[in-house]
Amino acid sequence: MSTPLLQARDLHVEFSSRGRRARAVDGVNLAVGEGEIVALVGESGCGKTTLARTLLGLERPTSGTVLYGGQPLTYTSKALKAYRREAQLVLQDPTGSLNPRHTVYEAVAEGPRIHGMANEEQVVAEALSRAGLRPPERFFLRYPHELSGGQRQRVVIAGALALNPRMLVADEPVASLDASVRGEILALLLKLREELGLSALVVTHDLGLAWNIADRVAVMYLGRIVESGPVEEVLKEPKHPYTQALLSVLPESPERVVLSGEPPDPTRIPGGCRFHARCQVLASGAAALAGVDSRCRSELLEVLPAVPEAQAACYYADTMAADEAVVR
Incomplete structure (x- = not known):
């Protein structure tokens, strides 16, 4: 593998718990290449979400290094703001991710406003269109409660796409959706990889999802990756x-x-x-x-x-x- 886009190197994350130290991430090496989709799988509580948050700079590692484009992550406000434009988080619960008082337009425009991007309306329209909400203008003034679960998840994805990221970290992106809609969202993620060259780390407990979307899979147990490799090799044997x-x-x-x-x-x-x-x-x-x-x-x-x-x-x-x- 050439220089990975996103990499964890001997990563440890600890938290205080009832006077003890909980090792949520306990020595992890993980790499996501350009245009690659990696699935991070395991039971609830195994450290997947903590690892994902640490890779995004939302948690600081106790030790070890997060690298983006081969460079160690810097934890100043300015550096993190620039990094989070490049690497975006997509959460599992679109209802909880969206402010019920904000329209779709306001939800998608929030990121571009924070980063001072020009041509806001065009940026929002293009992001909604890429996320499969067409014509985008039809959704501008709608509120989350007026949308289906799949449409809400597309709005969340559009909010990430509005910043033209190179990397998505999707935490259980289809867990809260009906089975009939899950395939549509997974197909959308694959389409975005093909059209935009996006890389993605998909956090899930569902190995069936990993089979359908990932190039490689990393299996996590109690804070550490216990098996990894090409998805077909790991899941077939x-x-x-x-x-x-x-x-x-x-x-x-x-x-x-x-x-x-x-x-x-x-x-x-x-x-x-x-x-x-x-x-x-x-x-x-x-x-x-x-x-x-x-x-x-x-x-x-x-x-x-x-x-x-x-x-x-x-x-x-x-x-x-x-x-x-x-x-x-």
Whole structure:
């Protein structure tokens, strides 16, 4: 991969929680290339949204670096304002994202006004048109309650497009929409990538969505990426037991994997593999047969690098891969 457009390098984000330090993001390397769509997937509470907010400069990392265009992010007001014109956030709840007292025109014009852009009406009209609201003038004076859920999400996307960004960070962009509308919004994001060369980081718990829209996928668990790679490789042949469990809920999955318990408290991340307490491979005895069960419980895994190839942070997967290589 050439110099990524957006990159996290050994990123850590911690918060105080009941006198303890919660490691919301606990060593993440992630890269999004020019014109690339990367899906960041995982259960609720795994750190996806915190990572996305940190990549946008809305949270400051405890340690590590966010790079944009190869340059470290600078946290002055002026630098962040310029950066946020380049990298825009699209939230999952369009109803909550839009002020009910503002018309569609005012909602989309807010960003261009903050950044002092000229030809405001033309900018708003072009953004609405690109977002699929045509003719745009028909929507100028409408209020959010007069729109469908899909139209409201298009207005939110238009508000981001009005600033001519190079990067979108979409946090569960279709989670609140009806199934019939989700495909339209996903098709819109793909169309924007094709027409404008936009890059996107799509945060989701839905691996089916990742399959339909992403070039690469990164699977996150308890503050760390545990598997990543090209979407077809990861989702067709997942190596990490956590990814396998997430995929098992899809309708076409031959076998359902039910994980025990909830993700551990991020103030008390377990030793060894952070997934071992819920791991179906360890519980079944397969890890013991492979001779890695003690490592799973006690030895810390290395943080995955930001590389385009498929990779997984799992002792059992490493052993299986080594055995396959010997057979070949």
